[in-house]
Amino acid sequence: MKYALKRILQFMLTMVIVSFLAFLAFDLISGDAATALLGTEATEEALAALREEMGLTRPLPVRYGEWLLGFFTGNLGVSYIYHQSVSELIAPKIAVTLLLSFVSFLLIVLISIPLGLSAAKRSGGILEASSSAFNQLCMAVPPFFTGMLLSYVFGIMLKWFMPGNFPDLHTDFGGAMKHIFFAAIAIAIPRIAMTVRMLKSTIQSEMRKDYVRTAISRGNDRSAVLRVHVLKNSLVPVISFLAQTMAEIVAGGIVVEQVFSIPGLGRMLVSSISNRDYPVVQAIIVILALWVVLSGTLADLVNQRIDPRLRLGGDR
Amino acid sequence: MKKKMNGFLLAGLAITGLLTAAILLGTVWTPYDPAAMSGSEKYLAPCLQHPFGTDNFGRDILSRVMKGAGTTFFIAVLTVLIGAVFGTAAGALTGYFGGIVDDVLMRLNDALTAFPSILLALVVISLMGPGKTYNVVLALGLVFIPSFARVTRTAFASARDVNYIKSARLMGASSGRILLVHILPNTMNVLLPSITIGFNNAVLAEASMSYLGVGATPTDASLGYMLSEAQGMFGRAPWYALCTGAVIVLLVFGVGLIGEGLQRREGGVG
């Protein structure tokens, strides 16, 4: 329990640091929010009034505290471009991105675990070599290229879904899921290859350990040993790896959302970067960071349940 | 050097060598001027004169790909270089000297490596302004520093207490000399795989960013930018997207095979 508490505190500290850095960085470069809102033709008095009204004249730590508080109260500032509240703008996008990430993750886990296990059993031979090569090939395909091919073949030729028309989540959930599914495939392919490779090397190095050799030489069933001991001991690194995957999925999603015209956080982020719409960029980056740090923390907590040795702390 | 070649290494070197040769060739000679437009040769399918076909302006796609792959390659090499040099330096200093600086930097490092490289690069790009090639290099380079630092730190930290290093120290060798001459060469076996992985990540990240329109511009079109262009004419000129995409895949695949080959040679997996 103590470990969990420590880990959670660590998580919160990391988030505070990350959000402060994000706030500081964008505060330094974004120039004057009042000018951005009122345009270049605004009068000096109007600007001064707005600065006062927005509280821009107050010291940085105060504004940071307020902004951080905004994450809990839903007040993340106002978009320079849309003059709309940031939370209102990004709230619907979060659901879409979450769904996309979730489906991608599910695909990765469901496909890579059986594939990885069977790959680990193989050792040497032409089959092993060619599947490793194929694995490398899958890792080499950029998700946006796969996405392009998928949307052409399944969207335009076969018309299974409609690229360019992402249905509203509330009125046509099934349609939206179909759209998301193809995007998830594009994200998943290279990640599946990586996970398979990772599983294979983890299991194989575990298999080479003495206790496994002993168990097998004592006449235990090979696959039973694999199931009972090896898998359990391989779980910890695998879970850490999956947490990293979770983070990478979000990054892959940024690009793939663009290919499939899916209105998620990624697309919003990219266009906001180009528009220098800093309040939106700031908010999305902190949300994505939260996602990354949270999945890391969760993985650690789960791992500590599995392997109590980790509770003693120290470096992993 | 009794470590033997293996199929992966061989195939990887062959693919990468071939591509690198084509890219290097592209810096001095291409079959056609990659920018030359021709109204009468628009949308030609691959043929003898134009092995990769032509695009919407009648430009030779093979020539464009040679140049574009050069841009991508150049950015990737540069970013890996930045990452490796600064990362190794940071790893060496923290690993060798240890102490509080080490603790702080490594915590920061841990936090940074958890973030996907594209995400970090996008943050840096948004701070520096999109659409400039050197900004992409800087952004990606910065992003790759932590992972190199992490790998080399371990190597340097463990080398610190090895006997011959201790004796070198006793003989009065300066820290700089120990780091550069005695330890650095021995970190190559951990550095090399990181470089192959880093290179591939850099290629993919650059391609993604150009595809998103925050990377290279039309004037120095990289493969990613060309792909985004090609997507708009997939129905009319599918060869554009397919050829360009295939080159990205091969570039990453080749280096991936080398990485796999190196690992097998070292660790004897499989």
Place this chain on the structure above:
Amino acid sequence: MKKRLTAFLLAALMCTGLCACGSKAESPSQSATAPPASSTESANKAANAVTVGIAQDLDNSLDPHKAVAAGTKEVMFNVFEGLVKPTSNGDLIPAVASNYTVSEDHLTYTFTLREGAKFHNGDAVTAEDVVYSLKRVAAPTETGVVQVEALSIMADVAAVDERTVAITLTEPSNEFISYLTVAILPADYTEQDTKPVGTGPFTFASRSAQENIILAKFEEYWGQKAYLDQVTFRIIENAEGLLMGLQSGAIDICSHLTTTQVSQLSDSEFSIAQGNMNLVQAMYLNNAVAPFDNVLVRQALCHAIDRQMILDLAFDGYGTLIGSSMYPAFGKYFDDTLTNHYAYDVDAAKALLAQAGYPGGFDMTITVPSNYQPHMDTAEVVVEQLKAIGVNAVIQPVEWETWVSEAYVGRNFQATLVGVDASTMTARALLERFTSTYSKNFINYNNAEYDALFAQAQACYDDAEQTALYKAMERNLTENAANVYIQDLADLVAVRKGLTGLEFYPIYVLDLSTVRYEG
């Protein structure tokens, strides 16, 4: 390798089946109401609705008096009307007003408001609303409202009675009536920015930033009611997405397509209508920054560009060449002799550059809104052509919003390749913007003779004389090479088979009130 890939794809396909079932089980009610797979087209037809693809989001504010972007006005033409409105053949017809009289001295206009003209909120249009609307744009006091400078000659706007408005002018003007296309808005309404209310054939239904804007048929429209019940404008900011949307059936109508895009659409699904985009496409030069503050440099650029080649390369030969800030739809104002004022002549260009002190050329940046494929394509060809005179140009693609704030409003650019539209059917709408004191003179054109000609044209009430003055202004722009004029783009509009009635206007609007399903 191939077999493995196929096997993998098959496995993936099986998952599709599973997933689809899964989601249905989770939300039975939703799948029951959802339209059958991949048939927005038929669903749209059943609902008597269409989806129109547009390449950019609308302005932040939907208030028509604040709109800046041509794309916003193009869409909101369906929602707002003025006292008069333009028709597809360029005439003005009474709209909110049913008729008007002009006094002998041309100084007093008396408008009678149309019986039955209503705002979308149900209120009848009153004289007070008209007074409010005209005064609001003649001398704006609210932030964001764009001044219609042509209306500043109004001495007074007054409500004579509930349904009569009298406008008196300080001087006669034969263009004045054209500017009364200014949208009439309800006087006491404060949510125009987000929930606009007008009198047009469509009402505003909803807007989702970066996603769409939805209009619905206005049942109480005074004139010919719209045929469609609902129009969704879907914002897709990349050209690939727009094309895919058309191909996959997500979009029914899309204008401003390139020939490359059109050639990828199947003939059995779409009919392609061709008109003119009514834009002055040019490489606009910031006349206040070096080296473009030098007329010789600007002229050199004009000589260095082979415009016919641009049409051939990027537009399959479609488009109309122009030589000044005027396009052929303007009829009498269009001066065809200017079109070929600068022949394509690399040697002449080089000579001019040398004379200007740039014998070796220079580096320049062309800012282009990246969501407009035609402009991007043109820019690519321009960059290539400029190499011949040693000018090393790079393209800086920017998002539309950035273009508006940085280049257009901020005037922070070297050269920019875009199209400029006319908000009304007057020469003034195209030419006034380059007078030195005009607030939206984004190229910083500063020519005393030009300003004088404009002042003369405003003071002139004789049509022929005024036309001559406007033509002199066009010639002034051409001779001073204010910009590198290229073309009025051909407007290729893809319309899904089964839809009919789309009409082209001589200004940059997309009228959906006449569009309907056949049969």
